[in-house]
Amino acid sequence: MNPAAENRSGLWVAVASFVLWGLMPLYWHLLKAVPSMQVVAHRVVWSTLLVVAWLLWKNGRGWLRAALARPRAAWMLALSGALIGFNWSLYIWAVNAGHVVESSLGYFINPLLNVVLGVVFLHERLSRAQWVAVTLAAAGVVWLTVNFGQPPWIAICLALSFALYGLLRKLLAIDAVTGLGVESVYLFLPALAMLVWGEAHGQGGFLPLGGAPGWGMGMDALLIFGGALTALPLIGFAFAVRRVPLSVVGLLQYIAPTLQFLTGVFVFHEAFDQQRLVGFVFIWAGLAIFALEGLLRSRRAARVMPAPLPAREA
Template sequence: MTDGVMTGKSQADGSRGLFMALGAYAFWSLMLFYMKAMKHVSPVEIVAHRVVWSVPFAFILLVAAGQVQSVVGAFRQPRLLAMATLTAFLVILNWSTYVWAVTHDMVMEAALGYYINPLVNALLGGLFLGERLTKVQYFAILLACIAVTVLTINAGGLPWVSLIVAFSFGFYGFFRKKLPMGALQGFTLEVLVLALPAMLYIFWLISSKQDHFVAGTSFDVTMLLLAGPITAIPLILYAGAAKLMRYTTLGLMQYLTPTVLFLCAVFVFHEPFSSVQLVAFTLIWTGLVIYTWSALAEQRRAGLAAA
């Protein structure tokens, strides 16, 4: 009877985690249209408002969870604060690059960056965390490197947007893993670290009459106010899903967002998609399939060995 209750509870948790993950990826996908609607606003101003309006939203959730003291205490720990400052810089770099790409009709490049990201994560794990990669997994990473080389030769320069998106998020996850705080507390600490420079930038824009908050339309004000919850909600949903779901399943779902970005870039925004880009994306997709298959097979073998 107890086993039946526990099984039912784990299934309910798994279902709840699945819906939370779908909600997070839906938010991240729909954020594309939010950014397109704000195309007339500077990417830096959008990111500044994302930071500032995330603070009260995160604080309310922190109070509800009874975790305020853990964040306050972090300001008395220089090493922890320095680590949070580093992760905050990486996440702001990722946000800014993504917003810039969307508002400059480079959604395809952003999608490529998020497709490359899982392979970057694997490479960082192999190089710095002692996670053993198989020859097949190294081959998958090699395919990504070939894809980047193909794009570089074709364009006469590195695909910087894709690489910054991939590596900034990869290193963010790498260092965030080492930050000894929960998802909500860590996110709150990061936006608190960024809040002062973001507010100073917004006040400078207002004083120089270049802002879209005081001098903007009611639409601009509403959209900038929404930047906080739009930023915080998917991150918190994702953190909740990570606790309730198998991490492998959650990892497979991370391909949803770049797939939506890619499809929107081609069929909604009609961005150019050349034969060279098709070759590069095919190499990336092949690498992801090979890496995912290898990771699932390795996990299955580990499960059988443990049983």
């Protein structure tokens, strides 16, 4: 495949991944009758089976040993697995508790929080535009806190857990799908134990296995396919990020929270009054400055990059 075609295919795969992530609240809402922790446990179990099967097919039986042979990989992936498990649990609970709009706010904040963590832990320096962007986002959070009597905890916890997850994965520098596979292996047994305990005590309804009436075959199929919905966008993202400039990926990532926000307001009819709008506008303004500054910086870097030397003939 020529570079232009690879870039084009990577772009479409990236868009599809972010659209799928953005529309996921609609899917998790279909599982509203299932307790949130049961949904998370099923998500972990079925995504683990899918991701591990992919890695076995792609890298052979030694993939796990090779991944854990990296320095610090064992404990860092255990910690990142705990963070992503917490993130999934909070997100699914928030969606089915009627907090899709606030959840989307968390993923709008996330890129700016990544910048702050880069300054604190990686000693990166912010440009003036990035400081303005972070300040505007902070002002939006403060506005929402003052007007509603408490911080938007769901958004903050989602953003912080995912930003810390991203920091750990950046420090470890492991392939996205391989890292997800190791994290999934860590989470698999606790998730399976939770499901078995629930079925044994009549709190589950899968198939049904534990004597409970069951949720029905349609719901069981949705729970199983939820594992694929967990893994496929990340695999697509890993495919795309190698073929599309990171500046483009950085702009495309806002597709997901935008779709989540629109779903919360126009599909689930969640409250979004003028006071909330003011807070969101501060945050969106910060994101616009952040995205524009990143795009301009990448274009300047491309202009100063020396042209490749012509290949010598044999």
